[in-house]
Amino acid sequence: MAVVRRGAPPDVTYDVTVIGAGVVGTAVARELARHPGLRIALVEAADDVGEGTSKANTAILHTGFDAVPGSLESRLVREGQARLAVYAAESGIPVEPVGALLVAWDDEQLAALPQLLAKAERNGYHAARLLGPAEVRAREPHLGPGALGALDVPGESIICPWTTTLAYATQAVRAGVDLLLNCRVGRVSSSGEAHLLTTGRGTLRTRYLVNAAGLHADTVDRLLGHDAFTVTPRRGQLIVYDKLARDLVRHILLPVPTALGKGVLVAPTVHGNVLLGPTAEEVDDKSATGTTAEGIAALREKGHRILPELLDEEVTAVYAGLRAATDQDDYRISAHKEQRYVTVGGIRSTGLTASMAIAAHVTELLAGTGLDLSAPRDVEPVRMPNLGEAFPRPYRRADLIAADPAYGEIVCHCERVTRGEIRDALAATIPPGSPEGLRRRTRARNGRCQGFYCGAQVRELYERGAEMGTG
Numbered sequence: 001m002a003v004v005r006r007g008a009p010p011d012v013t014y015d016v017t018v019i020g021a022g023v024v025g026t027a028v029a030r031e032l033a034r035h036p037g038l039r040i041a042l043v044e045a046a047d048d049v050g051e052g053t054s055k056a057n058t059a060i061l062h063t064g065f066d067a068v069p070g071s072l073e074s075r076l077v078r079e080g081q082a083r084l085a086v087y088a089a090e091s092g093i094p095v096e097p098v099g100a101l102l103v104a105w106d107d108e109q110l111a112a113l114p115q116l117l118a119k120a121e122r123n124g125y126h127a128a129r130l131l132g133p134a135e136v137r138a139r140e141p142h143l144g145p146g147a148l149g150a151l152d153v154p155g156e157s158i159i160c161p162w163t164t165t166l167a168y169a170t171q172a173v174r175a176g177v178d179l180l181l182n183c184r185v186g187r188v189s190s191s192g193e194a195h196l197l198t199t200g201r202g203t204l205r206t207r208y209l210v211n212a213a214g215l216h217a218d219t220v221d222r223l224l225g226h227d228a229f230t231v232t233p234r235r236g237q238l239i240v241y242d243k244l245a246r247d248l249v250r251h252i253l254l255p256v257p258t259a260l261g262k263g264v265l266v267a268p269t270v271h272g273n274v275l276l277g278p279t280a281e282e283v284d285d286k287s288a289t290g291t292t293a294e295g296i297a298a299l300r301e302k303g304h305r306i307l308p309e310l311l312d313e314e315v316t317a318v319y320a321g322l323r324a325a326t327d328q329d330d331y332r333i334s335a336h337k338e339q340r341y342v343t344v345g346g347i348r349s350t351g352l353t354a355s356m357a358i359a360a361h362v363t364e365l366l367a368g369t370g371l372d373l374s375a376p377r378d379v380e381p382v383r384m385p386n387l388g389e390a391f392p393r394p395y396r397r398a399d400l401i402a403a404d405p406a407y408g409e410i411v412c413h414c415e416r417v418t419r420g421e422i423r424d425a426l427a428a429t430i431p432p433g434s435p436e437g438l439r440r441r442t443r444a445r446n447g448r449c450q451g452f453y454c455g456a457q458v459r460e461l462y463e464r465g466a467e468m469g470t471g
């Protein structure tokens with residue numbers, strides 16, 4: 001088991017290499033690791049797993065009720081949701097089955113609800129039903145005036161996206177996958193039986209290759225001579241409201257979708273906050289993850305209609321993520337048998353949900369290109385530290401504190417993160433590569449003061465951990 005942050009790649013020929021350690025690439029690596037005998041590498045340009053789109057989304061475990069019926073995405077979201085719900089329960093990934101209400105605010109939207117219900121049925125989702133305005137208001141008392149009805153989608157849940165990626169990666173590494181961080185693939189050439197990947201740290205050899213490079217999947221595809229799709233980043237800006245707003249909303253409040261996307265929603269988070277967003281803006285820069293005054297103003301205007309009282313609450317943070325959109329309304333997953341290569345592109349707005357099913361699909365495609373797979377085994381389960389408010393956190397657990405007082409020593413008071421949790425994260429199988437990575441593992445500095453009070457202490461703990469070779 002190895003996590004390598006510096007130095008040349010090992011002088012071996014891997015059976016399979018996965019490019020990109022987002023939620024998709026880590027899920028693929030984990031799935032492949034279930035097949036004994038494979039030598040697997042997971043290579044990532046950034047200094048940590050989950051540093052791309054996977055860290056900045058809306059964190060909903062979708063049912064796929066509104067996918068394009070018959071599409072690959074529809075199937076993989078449905079299967080992925082079922083798989084991830086089971087995996088999350090086993091692994092300690094926080095999930096809250098809050099359900100969603102897709103709210104109609106005018107006659108046109110109201111008329112669209114029965115069509116969305118029929119679409120849900122065509123997507124194999126049979127639990128949705130129409131609600132009248134009185135029931136909508138009873139279910140969501142703080143909703144703005146004028147809601148005419150809703151589609152109730154009880155199967156929609158909220159999930160921790162950070163823990164999901166980390167759980168997959170941790171399990172993959174413990175099962176023998178080599179995780180190479182700070183390792184951008186810049187060129188791919190061939191030497192008979194092997195691909196030669198030129199990385200910033202030297203050359204890596206692999207027989208089979210999976211491209212899970214997210215926003216850069218088109219660039220990597222071109223390195224292998226393909227020109228099938230172009231990724232156009234579609235930015236989604238979001239506002240995170242303080243925990244005091246959490247009681248204002250019970251469900252995920254969805255708008256009626258448009259051609260550009262699912263639209264602006266209000267949703268609780270498993271960390272106890274409320275999200276408003278995302279926008280949907282086509283941008284041409286794959287690093288344009290900043291927020292804009294116009295984007296935030298547009299969200300506030302939409303939010304005012306949905307949940308007016310939300311706008312009186314304090315904002316904890318704003319952020320933006322980039323969807324890997326292409327010119328097709330579906331994922332762009334394809335196998336190239338002669339090259340022993342699978343492209344996993346166009347994983348736009350549902351990749352978190354679909355990740356485990358995408359991984360199973362990619363593994364089948366690899367087998368179809370000739371990869372010799374032994375029968376899968378059960379890999380050792382992981383139990384991730386709980387970041388969810390709906391489940392006991394260490395600071396509330398007298399048993400834990402009695403056994404180890406570090407769990408009673410709060411460092412980040414906004415999020416109630418203890419020294420014990422920070423210590424554990426720094427000594428984990430995949431330690432964070434920065435204080436930001438530590439935040440995604442513990443929630444330290446994630447609260448209303450954004451590290452104003454605890455930032456120096458958290459950084460000191462991080463640096464001490466890094467010095468000891470754990471960080």
Ligand SMILES: Cc1cc2nc3c(=O)[nH]c(=O)nc-3n(C[C@H](O)[C@H](O)[C@H](O)COP(=O)(O)OP(=O)(O)OC[C@H]3O[C@@H](n4cnc5c(N)ncnc54)[C@H](O)[C@@H]3O)c2cc1C
Pocket residue numbers: 019020021022023024025043044045046050051052053054055056057058059060061062183184185186212213214215216217220235236237278320321322323347348349350351352353354
């Ligand atoms: C605003 C927004 C809201 C969303 N909401 C949801 C939601 O509620 N539910 C849901 O299921 N999905 C949602 N999504 C979609 C989901 O976040 C994505 O589908 C998913 O994160 C994509 O994961 P990925 O692994 O493909 O990409 P990424 O997470 O971007 O990972 C790709 C990785 O590849 C690495 N990489 C790129 N090029 C190279 C290279 N040459 N060499 C080495 N490494 C490389 C990158 O550094 C990156 O870490 C949302 C997305 C956005 C933007």
